[in-house]
Amino acid sequence: MELDPLLLSRLQFAFVVSFHAIFPVFTIGLASYIALLHGLFYKTENPAWDRLALFWTKVFAVVFGMGVVSGIVMSFQFGTNWSNFAYATSNFLGPVLSYEVVTAFFLEAAFLGVLLFGRNKVPEGVHLFAAIMVAVGTFISSFWILSANSWMQTPAGFEVIDGRFHITSWMAALFNPSFWYRFVHMGMASFLTGGFVVAGVSAWFLLRNRDVEANKKALSMCLWLLLVLAPAQAVVGDFHGLNTLEHQPTKVAAMESNWETQSSVPLLLFALPDQEAQTNRFEIGIPHLASLILTHSLDGEVPGLNAVPAEEQPPVIVVFWAFRVMVGIGLLMIAVSLVGLLLRRHERIYHNTLFLKTLTIMIGAPFLAVLAGWIVTESGRAPWLVYGVMTHAEGLTPSLTGGMALFTLIGYIAVYSVVFLTGIYYLSRVVRNGMKESPAEVEGEVGRPKRPFSAAHTPFDDDLEGANS
Numbered sequence: 001m002e003l004d005p006l007l008l009s010r011l012q013f014a015f016v017v018s019f020h021a022i023f024p025v026f027t028i029g030l031a032s033y034i035a036l037l038h039g040l041f042y043k044t045e046n047p048a049w050d051r052l053a054l055f056w057t058k059v060f061a062v063v064f065g066m067g068v069v070s071g072i073v074m075s076f077q078f079g080t081n082w083s084n085f086a087y088a089t090s091n092f093l094g095p096v097l098s099y100e101v102v103t104a105f106f107l108e109a110a111f112l113g114v115l116l117f118g119r120n121k122v123p124e125g126v127h128l129f130a131a132i133m134v135a136v137g138t139f140i141s142s143f144w145i146l147s148a149n150s151w152m153q154t155p156a157g158f159e160v161i162d163g164r165f166h167i168t169s170w171m172a173a174l175f176n177p178s179f180w181y182r183f184v185h186m187g188m189a190s191f192l193t194g195g196f197v198v199a200g201v202s203a204w205f206l207l208r209n210r211d212v213e214a215n216k217k218a219l220s221m222c223l224w225l226l227l228v229l230a231p232a233q234a235v236v237g238d239f240h241g242l243n244t245l246e247h248q249p250t251k252v253a254a255m256e257s258n259w260e261t262q263s264s265v266p267l268l269l270f271a272l273p274d275q276e277a278q279t280n281r282f283e284i285g286i287p288h289l290a291s292l293i294l295t296h297s298l299d300g301e302v303p304g305l306n307a308v309p310a311e312e313q314p315p316v317i318v319v320f321w322a323f324r325v326m327v328g329i330g331l332l333m334i335a336v337s338l339v340g341l342l343l344r345r346h347e348r349i350y351h352n353t354l355f356l357k358t359l360t361i362m363i364g365a366p367f368l369a370v371l372a373g374w375i376v377t378e379s380g381r382a383p384w385l386v387y388g389v390m391t392h393a394e395g396l397t398p399s400l401t402g403g404m405a406l407f408t409l410i411g412y413i414a415v416y417s418v419v420f421l422t423g424i425y426y427l428s429r430v431v432r433n434g435m436k437e438s439p440a441e442v443e444g445e446v447g448r449p450k451r452p453f454s455a456a457h458t459p460f461d462d463d464l465e466g467a468n469s
Contacts, residue, residue: 003402006393009081012409014378016074019416021374022367023067028142028187029194030060031135034115038131042124048214051435053131054119056198058430061116064108066423070416081405085385085395089165092158092173096148104141108134139187146183147174153377154178154247155386165386177247181240182377188233189373192333193366195222195229200363201431203356211435216350219359223340223349230333237330238293245294248387249303250312251380254319256290257283261304265290269324273316278306314382318375326372329365336362 034056041049075097078086086093114122114130122130157172158165167173199222202215245252257273257280258265266285274281291300305313336358343349350356381387385395 003406005081005400005402005405006396008402008405008409009077009396009400010392012081012405012412013074013077015409016070016077016412016416017378018371018374019420020067020070020074021370023063023070024138024142025186025190025367025370026193026197027060027064027067028138028190029192030056030063030197031131031138032191033194033198034060035128035131035135038128042128048217051211051214052218055430055435057115059427061112062423062426062430064112066419069419073412080408081397081400082385082395083397085390088163088390088395089386091165092151092167093148096144096174100141100144104137104144107140108137111137142186142190143183146186147176147179149377150179150182151176152386153182153381155389160389178240178243181236181243185233185236185240188229188236189366189370192226192229192233193370195226196333196359196362196366198222199226200360203359204431205434206350207353207356207360212350214435219349223337223344226333226337227341230330230337234330234334237327241294245303248380250305250308251314251319251376252294253303253305253307254314254316254380255323255376256294256302257316257320258290258302259305261301261307263291263299263301264288265294265300265302267293268320271320273320275310275313275316278310312383314380319380322372322375322379326369326376329369329372332365333362333369 034053037049037053037056040046041053078093111130111133115127115134118127118130151173154177155165155173156176157169157174158167160166199219202219202222205211205215206219241252253259256265257268257271259278259280264287266287267289268280268283268285271283271285272281273279288298291302292298294300294302305316339355339358340349343352343355348355383391383393385392
């Protein structure tokens with residue numbers, strides 16, 4: 001059997017980026033939450049905030065490490081599997097990815113060291129500043145990465161000369177037509193992911209009656225956040241969809257499994273797309289609703305897949321169902337948030353066993369929604385690497401064989417499985433151990449030094465003091 005290097009390379013990159021995406025989408029939201037906890041402790045000196053900050057910083061450290069390990073190899077794949085693409089787009093992607101490392105990764109790594117190892121060694125204000133800088137670094141990182149990916153979706157500010165992309169306007173390229181919609185959408189997804197994870201873990205602790213005071217505070221904060229962000233994400237998603245309709249109409253047609261350009265298009269709740277026959281074998285829909293959502297008019301026109309040749313159509317069944325998984329989970333998030341609001345009366349959110357168990361189950365929901373969203377985004381762009389300009393086949397490494405691609409794919413799956421299982425093991429240990437007493441509560445704990453270098457207290461200093469006395 002002949003192995004297709006293009007298919008295997010696409011599967012390999014899809015596996016790596018899907019595995020990696022679940023980590024930054026969590027750490028972006030969690031970093032801001034940790035900074036908030038440090039700020040609350042700095043202002044109130046309530047040890048409960050310090051316990052929460054210490055616990056979630058441990059979780060952040062493990063997840064951040066898994067994200068770094070899983071993300072490093074992605075840039076290498078541009079050279080190994082997609083060398084034509086890397087060469088053609090190097091004038092844009094090379095600087096952008098370098099800026100992400102210099103401005104974001106270095107910032108995160110440096111201040112994460114202070115956040116992890118500076119507790120009780122630097123003043124509380126410095127520790128708080130480190131937490132804020134880590135949070136800022138995660139957003140700077142997402143800015144560069146999403147700008148690069150958005151440019152591939154809606155390329156702008158360039159011209160092609162001798163097969164290479166040359167930037168004519170950096171502002172137009174960085175802030176391309178889809179960038180802000182995707183940046184806000186992904187940012188809110190990060191906060192939703194962090195919110196549901198913290199709420200779910202807090203609910204798990206409350207079910208076991210562990211550190212009730214701190215986890216009540218955490219759960220209440222998260223439910224207020226989710227109550228606002230879950231419906232807001234639906235609104236942002238609507239604007240993002242309108243932007244996609246304008247710049248990537250074929251992707252929207254695949255999301256709706258709409259084969260012919262027509263008006264008054266129903267919203268399909270269930271369908272079995274048949275791409276070979278260019279039709280749906282079976283469908284259940286709500287009349288006019290797709291037109292209303294996409295054009296804000298009951299008889300609005302929605303583009304069809306047959307507006308482009310069959311070879312330029314994305315895999316419809318994949319995009320269609322991934323989109324429905326994402327939207328379905330989003331609606332479930334809104335429902336859970338509203339239930340939480342109803343249960344606030346008489347503080348039932350802390351004692352309703354069914355609701356607390358639901359929150360623990362919902363820990364995985366935002367990760368599934370994010371993965372489904374990335375599948376829609378990337379599969380819906382097919383067969384284009386740079387939308388409308390360069391296809392996957394054109395960007396593939398010419399010398400790559402199917403055997404090479406298969407070998408590295410199996411290798412990545414094996415290594416990433418070890419990374420994932422190891423990370424889950426350590427995360428489960430952190431959660432099972434729960435929250436320890438904060439340094440502020442430990443009897444006889446030496447207070448935070450007022451000067452950074454005063455933390456460097458050695459036995460030599462004690463001997464010197466004794467000699468002087």
